[in-house]
Amino acid sequence: MKSRSSIEIRRCRPLLGTFVEIIARGRDERLLGRGIEAGFDAIARVNRLMSFHDPESDVSRMNREAFPKGVSVHPWTWQVMKAAKRFAEESHCAFDITVAPLLTKWKYLPERCYRFSPNSTSRDIFLRRDYEVFFRRALIVDLGGIAKGFAVDRAVEALKKNGVKTGIVNAGGDLRAFGPAWQSVYLRHPANPTRFAGAVRLRERAMATSGIYFERRKHDRDYVSPLFDGRSGQTVRELISVSVAAAECMVADVLTKVVFALRGEATGLLARYRGDALLLERDGAPSWIFQSPCDIGDRTQFD
Amino acid sequence: MKSEFLFIALPASVLIAPSAFAVKYLTVEQAQQAIFPGKSFTAMPVKLTGSQRKAIQQASGVRVLHDEQQVWRVSSGGWFIVDEVVGKHEFITYAAGLNGDGSVKQIEIMDYRETYGGQIRDQKWRAQFVGKTSKSTLKLDSDIKNISGATLSCRHITDGVKRLLAFYEIALKH
Numbered sequence: 001m002k003s004r005s006s007i008e009i010r011r012c013r014p015l016l017g018t019f020v021e022i023i024a025r026g027r028d029e030r031l032l033g034r035g036i037e038a039g040f041d042a043i044a045r046v047n048r049l050m051s052f053h054d055p056e057s058d059v060s061r062m063n064r065e066a067f068p069k070g071v072s073v074h075p076w077t078w079q080v081m082k083a084a085k086r087f088a089e090e091s092h093c094a095f096d097i098t099v100a101p102l103l104t105k106w107k108y109l110p111e112r113c114y115r116f117s118p119n120s121t122s123r124d125i126f127l128r129r130d131y132e133v134f135f136r137r138a139l140i141v142d143l144g145g146i147a148k149g150f151a152v153d154r155a156v157e158a159l160k161k162n163g164v165k166t167g168i169v170n171a172g173g174d175l176r177a178f179g180p181a182w183q184s185v186y187l188r189h190p191a192n193p194t195r196f197a198g199a200v201r202l203r204e205r206a207m208a209t210s211g212i213y214f215e216r217r218k219h220d221r222d223y224v225s226p227l228f229d230g231r232s233g234q235t236v237r238e239l240i241s242v243s244v245a246a247a248e249c250m251v252a253d254v255l256t257k258v259v260f261a262l263r264g265e266a267t268g269l270l271a272r273y274r275g276d277a278l279l280l281e282r283d284g285a286p287s288w289i290f291q292s293p294c295d296i297g298d299r300t301q302f303d
Numbered sequence: 304m305k306s307e308f309l310f311i312a313l314p315a316s317v318l319i320a321p322s323a324f325a326v327k328y329l330t331v332e333q334a335q336q337a338i339f340p341g342k343s344f345t346a347m348p349v350k351l352t353g354s355q356r357k358a359i360q361q362a363s364g365v366r367v368l369h370d371e372q373q374v375w376r377v378s379s380g381g382w383f384i385v386d387e388v389v390g391k392h393e394f395i396t397y398a399a400g401l402n403g404d405g406s407v408k409q410i411e412i413m414d415y416r417e418t419y420g421g422q423i424r425d426q427k428w429r430a431q432f433v434g435k436t437s438k439s440t441l442k443l444d445s446d447i448k449n450i451s452g453a454t455l456s457c458r459h460i461t462d463g464v465k466r467l468l469a470f471y472e473i474a475l476k477h
Binding site: 010011012013014015017018019021023148168170171172173174175177183184185186187188193194196200207208209210211212241243 | 324326328329337392397409410411412415417418448449450451452453454455456457458460461
């Protein structure tokens with residue numbers, strides 16, 4: 001039988017409020033096509049379940065009904081809520097999914113007539129058996145800081161399940177590479193986002209980047225951004241970026257926010273999740289790099 | 304599982320030179336087959352009248368930039384539309400498949416172009432890409448494939464689709 005040469009299929013769809021790109025490589029075009037469809041299906045499902053905007057989503061249902069009576073959600077939503085609660089505890093609420101009222105105030109999220117008590121935190125969220133979520137106090141959750149990473153992980157899972165061995169799923173900058181090949185990933189310049197500041201090489205690894213360059217806006221007389229410290233509500237104003245690499249994209253996604261808030265104090269958490277972190281300054285130069293002590297591979301290199 | 308992380312600072316030339324990033328995902332024919340596999344397509348370009356443009360603008364709340372819309376009738380019923388949107392940094396050509404009842408079946412990005420500076424708003428700059436293949440677009444470092452960065456919103460596509468749905472109601476549905 002004639003052996004077929006390796007091909008690459010690359011597709012992009014608007015999902016999760018951004019551009020989601022899937023690249024699949026292999027020899028069988030039909031298999032790659034099916035894998036890509038399954039990957040987009042997984043992301044579309046996360047989009048449906050966890051959208052703040054869609055009134056039918058699990059997130060909207062929780063915000064309406066989890067206080068005071070509790071609400072049943074999809075196992076994926078439950079899984080993300082569980083992870084979010086754990087990350088909030090581990091970061092002492094530097095990462096917190098209950099900060100939606102601030103995002104609404106700054107117009108990053110639409111106004112909804114939800115009730116909330118001003119001092120509620122992730123500690124007021126309870127996860128019960130049979131995928132039931134209960135809020136002890138009225139609160140509003142937004143999974144914008146974690147769902148994108150989770151969606152990328154589910155897409156990679158779907159691609160692999162359909163026999164795709166090598167590829168990359170990139171949800172607007174939060175991405176995960178799988179398969180034996182090395183992938184070069186270029187990092188946007190924190191002050192000039194359509195230029196690049198550097199590149200990272202990844203294999204079997206996810207990377208997420210947070211920065212405010214596309215999202216900064218004026219509120220009253222000051223700049224605000226959707227990135228802030230969950231403990232103080234202090235918003236990030238500097239044009240810097242934080243990238244985190246980890247095995248799972250959800251972990252990388254969350255840890256970028258934790259590093260933004262905690263900087264050097266985040267090393268314990270980074271090490272626990274075997275994450276690597278890179279902070280780029282306004283001029284595009286790295287000012288802080290953390291590498292997990294495990295998995296010694298190539299070391300960080302600079303020119 | 305072994306994982307590796309390596310940061311390479313880019314040479315100054317790459318940093319200083321205005322970079323542009325472009326991807327051609329699908330041709331018109333490929334996008335047609337991606338959204339409506341195995342179907343045939345009849346081109347039915349639509350030229351909008353002034354009052355139709357105004358009505359679409361009013362119904363969708365989105366500005367209509369072009370009089371002409373590239374539309375195909377799908378053999379199974381439904382419509383295939385190619386459209387463009389311009390954001391602050393990005394210029395995008397995309398395809399929208401509509402079911403027979405006018406609901407959205409699927410959206411596929413066909414071309415994505417991003418550039419530094421004011422070029423995106425410049426009609427002449429954009430005109431160089433219209434109807435061309437990836438081979439004739441900007442010369443780019445073919446190595447730049449994957450980009451990590453803060454999330455770029457797809458709001459312009461969402462607005463574009465809103466405009467197309469109004470276009471369907473006003474100009475396609477009979």
